[in-house]
Amino acid sequence: MNADVSRAPDSSDSGYNFAYLDERTKRMIRRAILKAVAIPGYQVPFGSREMPLPYGWGTGGIQVTASIIGRDDVLKVIDQGADDTVNAVNIRRFFTRTTGIATTERTVEATVIQTRHRIPETPLQDHQIIVYQVPIPEPLAKLEPREAETKMMHGLAEYGLMHVKLYEDIARYGHISTTYDYPVMVDGRYLMAPSPIPKFDNPKMHMNPALQLFGAGREKRIYAVPPYTKVESLAFDDHPFEVQRWEQHCALCGAKDSFLDEVITDNDGGRMFICSDTDYCGQRRENLAAVPANVAEAKSA
């Protein structure tokens, strides 16, 4: 956030500028971010750069993170909630090498969190920024292929078409079957694709104290949800918005309020449900281990 240009980077790869991008590019991206924050949910075009990893791996998110990150920041990178999956590990290493800043797996310790497809279970604070990696920023893209037309629809707030999609879901499956990238209305004005987070996470975006930034590298768009902004998931009066629920609790930490992944354990149909947020799960297990077993059982029951 407060990158110091004059100091030479003290990171291991000293051939690069701090956080890889040159300062002009960062300024251009920061300008786009400022505009995005000023118009919540509006997709601001920006000059997306070639990054040293392929499109679809979070080039948009990385450019946003690179533009806002400073020497004092602590970075956390998650991929589907996990800190230890390949995308998260790669991006974390990329920033370690190009900035030399501290990284963490703890949500509470991070100041910048770059995420692919999840919002951490631990509530975010007002000093944190969460950066989403976005593959398709245009929520209407699948319904209206003409970009000139979708821009016009955003301009005039003509969003009936999005409900056509939800109608179609109900007509086919009896309920709204969209489970990720579930369209939201930001501050009552702009329709926004929340990136492919599960709709379980949609309510967390509403009135969130943290700044939420969205970067789409291939599509060259940045958009934002400023802190404490209304984010409403679309629905019908007689088919209200609902989040996923599970019969099971997390097999590792016993959580019943978190987003669960189904994990196949063997070839005989063995499976278990565990928290997709590895930090949340790990913290809970640590806390459970700290208290005597009988108290822990009483708590999780």
Add this chain to the structure above:
Amino acid sequence: MSEQDQPILRVEALSKRYGDRLAVDQVSFDLWPGEVLAVVGESGSGKTTLLNCASARLLPDSGRVDFLTRHEGVVDVYRLSEAARRLLARTDWGYVHQNPADGLRMDVSAGANVGERLMALGERHYGRIRQEATQWLSRVEMQEDRIDESPATFSGGMRQRLQIARNLVTRPRLVFMDEPTSGLDVSVQAKLLDLLRTLTHQLHLASVIVTHDLAVARLLAHRMMVMKDGRVVEQGLTDQVLDDPQHPYTQLLVSSVLQP
């Protein structure tokens, strides 16, 4: 003046050029509430361009289009903000394309096609949207149980019916139709014409129908305009123009119709 004394649509001196070519040259006409006006002429005579300019789908080079709105009196369509114009086009107006695939969303079900305008106007109750869609399917004589099927599985005639239902669901008072029955076989054409005649009469719809088929004009239209090279060469009551054509081009047109 009461509403009955004013035309619902007044087109004045509308012109449109494509480069050097004048597609529509100073065309004016009035359309009264509940009236059906047919625009006939051969291919390239400027019928469709006229229709598109009058329905605010294509910006004319000059001329004006006035529309009598429900609540705000007469408005100059091209002076309206784009938002207001688009709202008008999906509430009080309808537009039936020659090729139904242009006017329909082919990848969503029939029900969603009919319901789209309602949802665009802010209807957020699934049950009501569905009920309304079912009603309209039966009004255009489609089987109600095909509501969840994709228009891609429909025949040409059914697609056209669906397109009509999709347009009429907001109870427009003015519908533009561009060759609504061409591309259909004759028996389907006859049924569709019958339906259109019933609907325009029941709903007191004003309509501009572009067609090259004089039979369509004869069956549906109260009045007709004959166009040639971007100009109106003759206009009058349908029967009068068809039975006693004055202009040589109209005479040619009428005499070219094959008599079985």
